[in-house]
Amino acid sequence: MSQASNPSLREGNLLVALGSNATSKAGDPADTVRAALASLDRAPVKVVARSRLYVSPFVPAGAEPDVINAVALCKSDLSASDLLGHLHEIEAEFDRERKVRWTTRTLDLDLLTMDQIVLPDQSTLREWVTLPSKDQQTLAPETLILPHPRMHERAFVLVPAADVAPDWRHPLLGKTIREMLADLPKSDVEAVRPLEA
């Protein structure tokens, strides 16, 4: 994909969500998220600010262990798709397997936002709809959607995001992180508890 159809980010408001609920080579989930923040803060990405670490029950509720979450405010010149590839490399460093969705994971890195960029852009969408449907199904889970399509309904994303970018405004919903957080049920927000002062 060319740079023109996949705009690169020059500064701030690149938000990455981190989550872990299984032991990795770095240690327990909190150690894993701290180590992943350090891995993230290496060229070609710079971590400008990091949230506190939070613990919350897995969503949807079930037998999964509680999750440690954080959000990092970063800078990078990478394009959105290169950045996603870079995040997948860091996940792999922490033994993450991407075969099973919605389960226990050593490390989950989600690209939440890149400034006001909205993806898929027209050309990605056009490429995608011309694929045979069996290929669409295999590609769909990895299709980069920005802003992250579920961020506005997830307290475990918005609570840490409010530590680093409370005034970032969602380009489609027109609301800031603080405002999206205020729209969530109080019980969802209270379930996300800081691990650190």
Ligand SMILES: Nc1nc2c(c(=O)[nH]1)N=C(CO)CN2
């Ligand atoms: N509390 C919590 N629940 C989740 C999380 C997460 O990071 N934290 N990630 C999920 C899949 O992305 C699904 N459920």
